[in-house]
Amino acid sequence: MTIKEAQEAVDLWIKTYGVRYFSELTNMAVLTEEVGELARVIARKYGDQSFKEGEKDNLGEEMADVLWVLLCLANQTGVDLTSELKKSIEKKTNRDSLRHIHNEKLLA
DSSP: OOOHHHHHHHHHHHHHSSSSSSOHHHHHHHHHHHHHHHHHHHHHTTOOOOOOOTTTOOOHHHHHHHHHHHHHHHHHTOOOOHHHHHHHHHHHHHHHHHTTTTOHHHOO
């Protein structure tokens, strides 16, 4: 699935099952909540915390939830994420093409 297809699939789901998009402000709050849930799993899986009884290692599910809400926000604000990601990669390449290669901290 391409990013464009993902945006279209989320839009179709919202229009078919979701009644309407939540407001942009609500979706921003939901995105923050989902990022927090992802952070919790990462802290337990890769950090010093351990999973509590009943918690599961659902890293992929939490990442997909973050992506879902981001796609919602892109759709409702008219952002073409494919185009924006291409521009972001180009910007980072132009700005950082040598920066990380010469970073001694990354060579250790």
